[in-house]
Amino acid sequence: MKFFIDTANIEDIREANALGILAGVTTNPSLVAKEGVSFHERLKEITDEVDGSVSAEVISEDAEGMIQEGKELAAIAPNITVKVPMTMEGLKAVKAFSDLSIRTNVTLVFSANQALMAARAGASYVSPFLGRLDDIGHNGVELISQISEIFDLHAIDTEIIAASVRHPVHVTEAASHGAHIATVPFKVLNQIVQHPLTDQGIEKFLNDWNQQK
Numbered sequence: 001m002k003f004f005i006d007t008a009n010i011e012d013i014r015e016a017n018a019l020g021i022l023a024g025v026t027t028n029p030s031l032v033a034k035e036g037v038s039f040h041e042r043l044k045e046i047t048d049e050v051d052g053s054v055s056a057e058v059i060s061e062d063a064e065g066m067i068q069e070g071k072e073l074a075a076i077a078p079n080i081t082v083k084v085p086m087t088m089e090g091l092k093a094v095k096a097f098s099d100l101s102i103r104t105n106v107t108l109v110f111s112a113n114q115a116l117m118a119a120r121a122g123a124s125y126v127s128p129f130l131g132r133l134d135d136i137g138h139n140g141v142e143l144i145s146q147i148s149e150i151f152d153l154h155a156i157d158t159e160i161i162a163a164s165v166r167h168p169v170h171v172t173e174a175a176s177h178g179a180h181i182a183t184v185p186f187k188v189l190n191q192i193v194q195h196p197l198t199d200q201g202i203e204k205f206l207n208d209w210n211q212q213k
């Protein structure tokens with residue numbers, strides 16, 4: 001499983017990229033709004049920094065508007081992936097983007113049937129939202145498993161991005177249930193690296209080293 005970072009914050013993206021683990025970036029309108037910057041300028045900065053896929057979401061609700069917006073976003077850099085919501089209009093847009101060889105990430109996926117339909121429309125990625133499903137008492141990770149099984153059974157090459165990741169356990173579970181990618185907030189990347197036994201081990205090694213005669 002690969003790591004994407006789920007943010008529009010350029011410092012966090014640079015920091016994660018320096019770790020050598022970053023295969024891509026996902027943004028959404030809420031994450032961009034939090035930054036208070038021009039969307040297109042920020043996307044340019046991100047695509048200059050990261051070689052992998054950078055998901056940029058359309059705001060329009062009709063296919064025609066999504067296609068127009070998506071074309072403008074895709075013109076920013078070759079590694080832009082147009083993020084499209086899982087709706088009828090969204091699927092029409094995905095089909096149009098697929099015909100234009102523009103990569104797409106179908107977002108706000110909450111069922112296996114939605115994922116299957118998005119894949120058949122030509123989506124490059126589908127994003128099932130783990131945390132938001134868990135929030136309403138459903139099992140997000142089970143959904144990853146189901147989608148993974150269906151895609152394997154039918155030789156579908158659309159990649160599964162585990163999204164709405166809230167903590168390190170989500171990352172482990174996404175990896176072991178067949179997600180190709182987890183898109184992870186910077187805070188969770190940090191949490192993954194931390195371990196009290198690692199800290200204790202470093203302290204002990206340093207103490208022993210400093211006490212040598």
Ligand code: E4P
Binds near residue numbers: 028107129165
């Ligand atoms: C990623 O593509 C999604 O936009 C993101 O993971 C949503 O996460 P949230 O449910 O924590 O807002």
